[in-house]
Amino acid sequence: MSSAHDQAHHDPHHQSFISKYIFSTDHKVIGIQYLFMSLFFLFFGFCLMLLMRWQIAYPGHPLPIIGNLFGADSMPGGVMLPEFYNQLGAMHGTIMVFLGVVPLGFAVFGNYLIPLQIGAKDMAFPRLNMFSYWSFFVGGLLMLSSFFLPGGPG
Numbered sequence: 001m002s003s004a005h006d007q008a009h010h011d012p013h014h015q016s017f018i019s020k021y022i023f024s025t026d027h028k029v030i031g032i033q034y035l036f037m038s039l040f041f042l043f044f045g046f047c048l049m050l051l052m053r054w055q056i057a058y059p060g061h062p063l064p065i066i067g068n069l070f071g072a073d074s075m076p077g078g079v080m081l082p083e084f085y086n087q088l089g090a091m092h093g094t095i096m097v098f099l100g101v102v103p104l105g106f107a108v109f110g111n112y113l114i115p116l117q118i119g120a121k122d123m124a125f126p127r128l129n130m131f132s133y134w135s136f137f138v139g140g141l142l143m144l145s146s147f148f149l150p151g152g153p154g
C-alpha cells in the first residue's frame, strides 16, 4: 500500500538518471547526497590529522611513500614544514565543522527525515534545496583545492 507521501513524489518513469539522482530536487536523494559528501569530508579531515600526528611521532623525519606528493612548499624532501603543520590543523578544524559535522547533523537528517515526519511532500523550496547542496559541494571542493595554491591552504 503506498502512502500519500509516496504518491506525492514525482513519477520516477518520467525522470532521467541525471534529474533523478544528480540534480535531484527530491529531499531524500538530497539527504543521501549530503550523507556521502559529508562522510567524504570527514574522512579527508581525519587524514589531515593523521599527517599531523605523524609529524609529532617522528619530528623531522620524511613521511614515507606519500611525503613527496605535497611539494617543496609544504614538505620539502617529505619533511613537514611548521607552516604546513599549522595549515593542516586549521583545515582539519574548518573541514570537520563546516563540511563534516554540520552537514551530517542537519542537512542529512533534516532533509531525509523531517518532511517524512511532518508528512510534507518535500522541502518548501526543493530547487533552492538542490542549489544549496551543490553550493556545499562546489564550495567544499574549492576549499580542498586550496592545497594546490602557492602558499598552501588556510
Ligand code: HEM
Residues within 6 Å of the ligand: 042, 045, 046, 049, 052, 089, 090, 092, 093, 094, 096, 097, 100, 101
Ligand atoms: C575523525 C576523527 C578526528 C580526529 C582523529 C581528530 C583529531 C584531532 C587532533 C589530534 C587535534 C589537535 C591537533 C593539534 O593541535 O595537535 C584536533 C583538532 C581539532 N579538531 Fe579534530 N579530530 C577528529 C574529528 C574532529 C571533528 C568531527 C571535529 C569537528 C566537528 C573536529 C574539530 C577540530 C578542531 C576545531 C580542532 C582545532 C583545530 C585547530 O587547531 O585549528 N575534529 N583534532
